[in-house]
Amino acid sequence: MSAKILALDTSTENCSVALMINDQMFTRSEVAPRDHTKKILPMVDEVLKEAGISLHDLDALAFGRGPGSFTGVRIGIGIAQGLSFGAELPMIGISTLAAMAQACYRVNQSGQVVTAIDARMSEIYWAQYIRQDDGGWSALLMSDSQGECVIPPQELVDNVLTSEGLWVQAGTGWAAYHETLSHLPLNMQSSDILYPEAQDIAVLAQLEWNKGNTVNAEQASPTYLRDKVTWKKLPGRE
Known part of the structure; x- marks a missing residue:
C-alpha cells in the first residue's frame, strides 16, 4: 500500500522537501547553508499547496536523521517533530547516506554506491551500499562491524572492504579528500550527487512504512555517528 509521505532534510548544505503521493512527487530543493530555518517551512507549505492537501491528510512524516551537520540535523528533526506533533503523524527517520x-x-x-560526506576535522561520514531486491540498501560492514561510520580518509583507505564491480561515488567527501580517497582499492566512478534529497528519503520511507517501521514524534532521534567533538579551548578558559 502506498502512503502519503512528506519528507524533509536539512542535514547538509542542501535544504529539501518532498511530498510523495502514489506515483507523484512534489519537490523543492535549494543549496542554502545558512538559511535552513527560513527555507524549510515555506517549502513544506508550497508542496502541500501544489498537491492540494494538508498535513492532516498525510500518513507519515519522514526526515533525514543524519549523519551530517550537527546543527542541520537538529534543525531538521526539530521541525519534523513539530509538524508531526501538530498533525499527530508517525515519523520515519532515514539515513542521509542511504538517501x-x-x-x-x-x-x-x-546498484553499488560509496557515500562520503565531509565531516570536517579531517574525517568523513562513510558507508558502502549495495541495493537489495526490495529496493532498500544494505551497508557493508567495516572491520568494527559498523555499516555507517565517521573515519579519517587514510584510515578508510587502509581498512575498506575490497569488493568487485563498479562503485559510484556520492557526497561532498570525495572532493574534500580527493587525493587520499583516490587510493581506495575499488573500481569507482564519480557522480553529480553531492547531497541527500528529500525525494529519495521519501522513497526509502515508503519501504519502512510498508514494514511498519515508524515511531512517535517523541521517539524520533538523530544519527550523529561522532560521539564527541574535538575542539581547542580558548586562552584563559579551563
Whole structure:
C-alpha cells in the first residue's frame, strides 16, 4: 500500500522537501547553508499547496536523521517533530547516506554506491551500499562491524572492504579528500550527487512504512555517528 509521505532534510548544505503521493512527487530543493530555518517551512507549505492537501491528510512524516551537520540535523528533526506533533503523524527517520545511494539509483540505476560526506576535522561520514531486491540498501560492514561510520580518509583507505564491480561515488567527501580517497582499492566512478534529497528519503520511507517501521514524534532521534567533538579551548578558559 502506498502512503502519503512528506519528507524533509536539512542535514547538509542542501535544504529539501518532498511530498510523495502514489506515483507523484512534489519537490523543492535549494543549496542554502545558512538559511535552513527560513527555507524549510515555506517549502513544506508550497508542496502541500501544489498537491492540494494538508498535513492532516498525510500518513507519515519522514526526515533525514543524519549523519551530517550537527546543527542541520537538529534543525531538521526539530521541525519534523513539530509538524508531526501538530498533525499527530508517525515519523520515519532515514539515513542521509542511504538517501544519496538512492539518488544514484534514481539518476543512473547504480546498484553499488560509496557515500562520503565531509565531516570536517579531517574525517568523513562513510558507508558502502549495495541495493537489495526490495529496493532498500544494505551497508557493508567495516572491520568494527559498523555499516555507517565517521573515519579519517587514510584510515578508510587502509581498512575498506575490497569488493568487485563498479562503485559510484556520492557526497561532498570525495572532493574534500580527493587525493587520499583516490587510493581506495575499488573500481569507482564519480557522480553529480553531492547531497541527500528529500525525494529519495521519501522513497526509502515508503519501504519502512510498508514494514511498519515508524515511531512517535517523541521517539524520533538523530544519527550523529561522532560521539564527541574535538575542539581547542580558548586562552584563559579551563
